Structures are given as C-alpha cells and as structure tokens.
Amino acid sequence: MQLDTLILQFQKKDKSAFEKLYGMYAENICGVINTIVKDPERAQEICQDVFVKIWDKSDTYDTSKGRFFTWILNIARNAAIDELRSKAHKNKKKNLHMDSFVGILAYGDDLNSQMDTIGLKTLLNGLKEKCLLLIDLLYYKGFTQKEAAEELDTPIGTIKTRIRACISNIRKNMAPSDGN
Amino acid sequence: MEIENYIASGILELYVAGALSPEENLEVQHYALKHPEVEKEIEAIEGAMLQLTAAASAGIPPSGFDGIRDELDDVIVFKPSASEKRTNWATYLGWAASLILAVGLLWVYRENDSLKTEIEVSQQEKENLEQQIIEARSEVADTENILNQLRDQNVTVVALGGQTVSPTSYAKVYWNTEVNKVLIDAQGLPEPPPGYTYQVWSLKLNPLTPTSVGLLDDFVNNEKRVFELPNENESEAFGITLEPEGGSESPTLEQLYTLGVVGP
Numbered sequence: 001m002q003l004d005t006l007i008l009q010f011q012k013k014d015k016s017a018f019e020k021l022y023g024m025y026a027e028n029i030c031g032v033i034n035t036i037v038k039d040p041e042r043a044q045e046i047c048q049d050v051f052v053k054i055w056d057k058s059d060t061y062d063t064s065k066g067r068f069f070t071w072i073l074n075i076a077r078n079a080a081i082d083e084l085r086s087k088a089h090k091n092k093k094k095n096l097h098m099d100s101f102v103g104i105l106a107y108g109d110d111l112n113s114q115m116d117t118i119g120l121k122t123l124l125n126g127l128k129e130k131c132l133l134l135i136d137l138l139y140y141k142g143f144t145q146k147e148a149a150e151e152l153d154t155p156i157g158t159i160k161t162r163i164r165a166c167i168s169n170i171r172k173n174m175a176p177s178d179g180n
Numbered sequence: 181m182e183i184e185n186y187i188a189s190g191i192l193e194l195y196v197a198g199a200l201s202p203e204e205n206l207e208v209q210h211y212a213l214k215h216p217e218v219e220k221e222i223e224a225i226e227g228a229m230l231q232l233t234a235a236a237s238a239g240i241p242p243s244g245f246d247g248i249r250d251e252l253d254d255v256i257v258f259k260p261s262a263s264e265k266r267t268n269w270a271t272y273l274g275w276a277a278s279l280i281l282a283v284g285l286l287w288v289y290r291e292n293d294s295l296k297t298e299i300e301v302s303q304q305e306k307e308n309l310e311q312q313i314i315e316a317r318s319e320v321a322d323t324e325n326i327l328n329q330l331r332d333q334n335v336t337v338v339a340l341g342g343q344t345v346s347p348t349s350y351a352k353v354y355w356n357t358e359v360n361k362v363l364i365d366a367q368g369l370p371e372p373p374p375g376y377t378y379q380v381w382s383l384k385l386n387p388l389t390p391t392s393v394g395l396l397d398d399f400v401n402n403e404k405r406v407f408e409l410p411n412e413n414e415s416e417a418f419g420i421t422l423e424p425e426g427g428s429e430s431p432t433l434e435q436l437y438t439l440g441v442v443g444p
Contacts, residue, residue, distance in 0.1 A: 117229055144199050
C-alpha cells in the first residue's frame with residue numbers, strides 16, 4: 001500500500017516521503033495540539049516541534065504500536081499535555097476535560113475564525129455531550145479504556161460500545177464523497 | 181459472524197485512539213491481516229477521526245514543512261556522527277576522569293597517611309618531652325631531698341680518703357645520728373668491675389671491729405652516686421671495701437678503697 005511504502009521511506013530518513021506525510025497529517029496534528037493548549041500561536045510552534053520529534057524518532061515506530069496516525073497522535077498530545085503541565089495548568093485539569101474539545105464546539109466561532117466550524121458542526125450533528133467527552137478523553141487526552149471508565153464512572157465495557165456508537169454517528173454525518 | 185461482532189465491539193475505535201495495551205494492539209493487527217473487512221473498518225474509523233480533527237483544526241503553521249526542513253537537515257547531517265563522536269569523547273572523558281579521581285584519591289590517601297605518621301611522631305615527641313619534664317622534676321625533688329638531708333643539723337660529715345689499692349678514691353659519709361641513717365656520697369669511687377660491689381663498714385677502733393652497714397647496690401645506675409643506708413652503730417670510723425656481689429661477712433682489707441675516722 002502507498003501509505004506503508006511512504007512510512008518505510010520515511011523511516012529510511014527520506015525527506016520527501018516525510019514531507020508527504022506532513023502534508024497528510026499536519027492539519028490534524030496541529031488541530032489536536034491547539035484543541036488541548038488553546039493557544040493558536042503556541043500550538044503552531046509545538047506542532048512544528050512535534051514533527052521534528054517524529055522525524056527524530058522515526059526508527060522507534062513499528063506497526064505493533066498501532067496505526068501511524070495513532071503513533072504521531074500520541075506524540076502530539078503528549079507534547080501538548082507537557083505544555084499544559086509546564087504552564088502549571090495541572091490544577092485546572094478537570095475543567096480542561098470539560099471545555100477543551102467540547103468548548104471548541106460551543107465557542108469555535110469566537111476562538112478561531114479559520115476553523116471549519118460549519119464542517120465540524122455537521123460532523124458532530126446529533127452527538128450527545130457524553131460522546132464528545134468520550135472522544136475528548138480517548139482521542140485528545142490519550143486516556144486508556146480503563147482510565148476513561150474511571151473518569152466517567154462508567155463500566156469498562158460501556159466505554160467500548162459507546163465509542164463505537166459515537167464514531168459511527170460521525171461516520172454517518174460524513175459527506176458521501178468523503179467516505180471510504 | 182464472529183468478525184462482525186469483533187468489529188461491532190468498539191475495540192477498533194480504541195485501537196485507532198491508541199487506548200489499547202501492546203498485547204491488544206497485536207491482537208487487532210492479527211485480525212486485520214487475516215480479515216480485510218477489519219482492516220477496512222480501521223481505515224474508516226481513522227478516516228472519521230482525520231475528518232473530525234481536521235475540522236476542529238485552525239490549519240497548519242504558515243511556514244509549513246519548509247519551517248522545519250532545516251532542522252531535519254541538521255538531524256540528518258550531524259546527528260549520527262556528532263552523537264558517535266560525543267559518545268567516544270564522553271567515554272574517554274569518563275575514563276580520564278575516573279583515572280584522575282583514582283590518582284587523586286591515592287594521593288590524598290598517601291598525604292593523609294603521612295600526616296597521620298607526622299602526628300604520631302609529634303605525639304611521641306610530646307610524650308617524650310613530658311616524660312623528661314617528669315624525670316627532671318623528680319630529679320630536682322631527689323636533689324632537694326638529698327640537700328635537705330645534708331643540711332640537717334644532726335648530720336656528722338666524715339671524709340673518707342683513698343687507700344693503697346686506690347689512692348685517688350674518696351667518699352663522704354653524712355651520718356644523721358638523730359634518725360640513725362647514713363648518706364654515702366660515693367662520687368669519688370671508680371665503677372666496680374662486674375661481679376663486685378662496694379660494701380660500707382662501720383668500725384670500732386679499739387679493738388678494731390667492723391660491722392657491715394650495707395652495700396652500694398646498683399652503683400652504675402645511681403647517677404648521683406648518693407646512697408642511703410641505716411646505721412645504728414656507735415661508729416668511730418667508716419670504710420668502704422670492694423667485695424664479691426652480695427657482700428661479705430667481714431671486710432676484705434686488701435680491697436679497702438677508702439677509710440675515714442669520725443671527728444670528735
């Protein structure tokens with residue numbers, strides 16, 4: 001597959017392969033970082049640093065760590081969470097869960113004019129708040145299934161079925177031309 | 181049917197989120213390799229997340245990939261050689277530091293050892309000096325004691341002159357008749373040969389009757405050559421003879437070194 005080939009070349013320090021990967025994922029990765037740190041300027045700096053780090057650590061990636069996107073997503077949110085901690089935002093952590101991702105949906109227009117708010121609202125149409133919370137914890141905060149269950153005071157099995165339902169809902173909201 | 185249940189369980193959503201353990205990851209990958217529909221589902225879930233994160237993004241940094249390209253060059257060109265060199269250098273530096281430390285420790289140990297020795301020597305010298313002071317004081321006390329005894333008003337001084345066997349010899353007897361003691365000043369006598377000792381005699385002159393007063397024992401080690409002996413005799417003269425060690429019943433007159441008569 002093309003993605004696999006690209007990743008192999010990237011791991012051999014092929015810069016043009018890495019540039020293609022950057023083109024494929026930078027918007028997502030920078031978005032995730034900004035969603036967590038909520039500081040667009042700082043988020044962009046961190047995002048560039050994260051891609052340099054991804055390049056430096058290219059030889060540590062293998063498929064046992066999951067999807068390539070999952071791997072770089074993990075590096076990105078770790079860097080973003082480090083930033084929050086270094087800013088001594090730790091004490092506000094609970095609040096941050098509530099308003100980071102969910103907040104962007106509510107106040108997206110005010111936060112950043114560049115954001116595709118309409119697209120976002122379309123994607124999330126019909127999703128309940130507990131879905132948004134769960135997506136935030138699992139995808140943006142890097143919680144494990146068990147940690148998410150504890151955080152939301154929910155049985156561990158429920159986490160799995162609920163995230164399945166939430167993502168399925170998003171997939172239904174996706175425009176037919178974007179679907180795979 | 182089983183695969184559909186697996187897909188419906190939600191584990192693939194967790195897989196894409198990175199919320200599974202390494203073991204669970206391997207299990208999902210195993211299914212994905214075996215069942216194309218699992219692989220396809222994973223890609224669809226990832227696709228949804230890509231859309232969501234893109235929609236919630238403010239876009240990429242204005243500098244784009246060019247903004248980091250130079251940093252990547254640095255990494256490619258310099259990192260391997262630099263890190264290798266640094267490792268070697270650090271290793272050598274580490275060894276060198278260890279060596280210096282070891283040498284330093286040895287030096288400090290030696291230094292410490294020699295200081296300890298010096299302290300011991302000084303301590304020994306101090307003890308010696310203290311001992312000398314004690315000895316000097318005790319000597320002064322002895323001398324004073326002797327002097328006081330000589331000055332006592334009850335003391336009769338008898339000078340003993342050298343006799344045939346040793347004309348240059350002399351001695352003095354300080355006889356305290358109050359406490360019946362004699363102090364013999366034997367400074368004018370030669371050291372007795374080994375196996376012999378001087379013996380002091382009290383003499384009655386008419387008729388000549390010698391009575392042993394005592395031996396000048398340990399003559400060589402008595403630096404002052406002053407000996408104290410009891411004398412309860414009604415002495416009229418004193419004589420000193422050389423006798424075999426342990427003394428004799430009666431004086432060996434051939435070995436009479438000194439003799440003196442008590443004055444009136």
